[in-house]
Amino acid sequence: MEIVDPDKEDMTDVQRVNNFRPDFRVPKQFRADLSDFRRSGFDREYLVASANQNDQDIQNSETFLLSNMSPQHPGFNKRKWRDLGKAVRNLDSMSNVLEIYVLTGPIFDFESSIELIGERDENGIEVPVLSYFFKCILSEKKKRGFASDRRGVSRGAMPLS
Numbered sequence: 001m002e003i004v005d006p007d008k009e010d011m012t013d014v015q016r017v018n019n020f021r022p023d024f025r026v027p028k029q030f031r032a033d034l035s036d037f038r039r040s041g042f043d044r045e046y047l048v049a050s051a052n053q054n055d056q057d058i059q060n061s062e063t064f065l066l067s068n069m070s071p072q073h074p075g076f077n078k079r080k081w082r083d084l085g086k087a088v089r090n091l092d093s094m095s096n097v098l099e100i101y102v103l104t105g106p107i108f109d110f111e112s113s114i115e116l117i118g119e120r121d122e123n124g125i126e127v128p129v130l131s132y133f134f135k136c137i138l139s140e141k142k143k144r145g146f147a148s149d150r151r152g153v154s155r156g157a158m159p160l161s
Helices: 057-062 074-092
Strands: 002-004 043-046 069-072 097-107 132-141
Touching (some): 074 097, 074 132
Antiparallel strands (some): 043 069
């Protein structure tokens, strides 16, 4: 669960750090490392976007932990997923919106084979490639109640290919 820029401050001092790294809080037998993604043909993509976590350096830095990454097809990552992230930030910038809550997660189609990356490196970890992603977005109005806005976002699951 992510809260997008809850205090609406423009934190221009927080810079994107691009320090992708393993998350040592994850047990070793489940911990991905950079070699799992190298030459896999997939992008490392955020579940919680760096651009949405810009109030503190540590907050932004933690979005680069590999526990916050999933392999994504480059075309999906650079188009649909990027556009969805921009739509979330545009919604958050609306004057009548107090906070945006975002829940992002994986969907696996177990009726199809699950592709794995990282099986050829030495850490013994294989990272599954998701069949689909979901993103639930809830916006809280400044007055009372909740609002939802799907402008620019297609309904339903978006296939990766």
